[in-house]
Amino acid sequence: xxxxxxxxxYKLFWLYxxxxxxxxxxxxxxxxxxxxxxxxxxxxxxxxxxLFLGLGIWFSRKLTRPQVETRIVEKPVxxxxxTPFIRNEQACTDLGLSExxxxxxxxxxxxxxxxxxxxxxxxxxxxxxxxAARLFExxxxxxxxxxxxxxxxxxxxx
Amino acid sequence: xxxxxxxxxYKLFWLYxxxxxxxxxxxxxxxxxxxxxxxxxxxxxxxxxxLFLGLGIWFSRKLTRPQVETRIVEKPVxxxxxTPFIRNEQACTDLGLSExxxxxxxxxxxxxxxxxxxxxxxxxxxxxxxxAARLFExxxxxxxxxxxxxxxxxxxxx
DNA sequence: GATAAAATCACCCGAAAGTATGAAGCTGTT
DNA sequence: AACAGCTTCATACTTTCGGGTGATTTTATC
Numbered sequence: 001x002x003x004x005x006x007x008x009x010y011k012l013f014w015l016y017x018x019x020x021x022x023x024x025x026x027x028x029x030x031x032x033x034x035x036x037x038x039x040x041x042x043x044x045x046x047x048x049x050x051l052f053l054g055l056g057i058w059f060s061r062k063l064t065r066p067q068v069e070t071r072i073v074e075k076p077v078x079x080x081x082x083t084p085f086i087r088n089e090q091a092c093t094d095l096g097l098s099e100x101x102x103x104x105x106x107x108x109x110x111x112x113x114x115x116x117x118x119x120x121x122x123x124x125x126x127x128x129x130x131x132a133a134r135l136f137e138x139x140x141x142x143x144x145x146x147x148x149x150x151x152x153x154x155x156x157x158x
Numbered sequence: 159x160x161x162x163x164x165x166x167x168y169k170l171f172w173l174y175x176x177x178x179x180x181x182x183x184x185x186x187x188x189x190x191x192x193x194x195x196x197x198x199x200x201x202x203x204x205x206x207x208x209l210f211l212g213l214g215i216w217f218s219r220k221l222t223r224p225q226v227e228t229r230i231v232e233k234p235v236x237x238x239x240x241t242p243f244i245r246n247e248q249a250c251t252d253l254g255l256s257e258x259x260x261x262x263x264x265x266x267x268x269x270x271x272x273x274x275x276x277x278x279x280x281x282x283x284x285x286x287x288x289x290a291a292r293l294f295e296x297x298x299x300x301x302x303x304x305x306x307x308x309x310x311x312x313x314x315x316x
Numbered sequence: 317g318a319t320a321a322a323a324t325c326a327c328c329c330g331a332a333a334g335t336a337t338g339a340a341g342c343t344g345t346t
Numbered sequence: 347a348a349c350a351g352c353t354t355c356a357t358a359c360t361t362t363c364g365g366g367t368g369a370t371t372t373t374a375t376c
Contacts, residue, residue: 045206052207056214098322111304126325144303146269256352285354
């Protein structure tokens with residue numbers, strides 16, 4: 001592990017230690033220079049005060065969890081109108097639509113009658129009606145045209 | 159203005175001054191008690207460090223604007239993709255569609271029943287049926303779902 | 317193997333949609 | 347005025363659609 005990694009891991013320790021060392025070095029240097037004999041204590045106190053003021057600020061900023069405010073923003077989801085149709089699987093599962101019901105919906109949207117849909121899917125007319133009824137129930141509509149309209153709007157069909 | 163109000167207004171000043179006064183009082187008391195002669199400087203430094211550490215933390219918390227982290231939660235709102243619809247006028251005239259017939263077609267596409275369309279356009283049910291019949295004739299379809307499908311495909315309706 | 321969900325089909329009834337035909341009024345144009 | 351086209355409405359009839367109910371079979375899941 002490189003020194004930089006150690007620094008990152010024990011950031012607080014290094015900062016603290018480094019600051020202290022720097023402070024002592026400065027004081028020793030001043031002592032050596034015979035500058036601060038008379039006001040040594042005041043300078044000491046001031047430096048310590050500064051150091052810990054900064055440390056306190058740094059601490060507070062670092063250790064205080066950012067206040068999270070969850071803001072619900074309604075974001076319109078535009079369904080790509082043209083080409084590569086991507087079915088809104090989420091909506092499909094949310095509505096609990098089955099495979100057959102979706103097939104019926106697609107053929108409805110294509111303009112086929114129940115009889116024609118029955119022919120295409122090799123079902124009896126009654127079965128198609130049952131699928132259609134369930135579909136309407138799940139989509140909360142009364143007519144096939146409504147189902148088609150809602151299906152398109154929700155991205156269930158192209 | 160009461161003292162409490164002054165305190166609120168100049169909070170920082172009072173806190174700072176109060177702390178300093180308290181610190182000096184404590185030190186003087188300790189001096190008087192002959193307790194801290196030998197370690198006076200270390201105690202001084204420690205107290206100053208503590209004081210300013212707290213001050214720094216308080217400062218930071220007080221003067222830093224609360225960090226608001228906005229978390230966007232996407233909520234799907236199903237709306238009709240608003241692609242600026244441009245009616246295929248050419249196709250309209252080619253087919254010889256009348257104004258009324260187009261209106262009926264639009265409402266059909268929206269999923270309305272003949273009865274509802276009649277209500278919206280202030281017509282009798284029979285009239286709507288007549289328009290629908292002519293529409294189907296001109297579009298060469300048999301059912302309303304087919305008309306809607308063909309209408310969309312030909313750009314007659316959005 | 318029990319259970320649940322989906323898929324399949326049937327029957328009935330009423331409502332909605334579609335077909336056919338006729339007719340009257342209201343535009344514009346020639 | 348005559349004509350064509352659009353709009354409006356009506357009546358009668360047929361077909362399709364949708365709702366309700368019930369049943370059997372298949373498939374998936376635990």
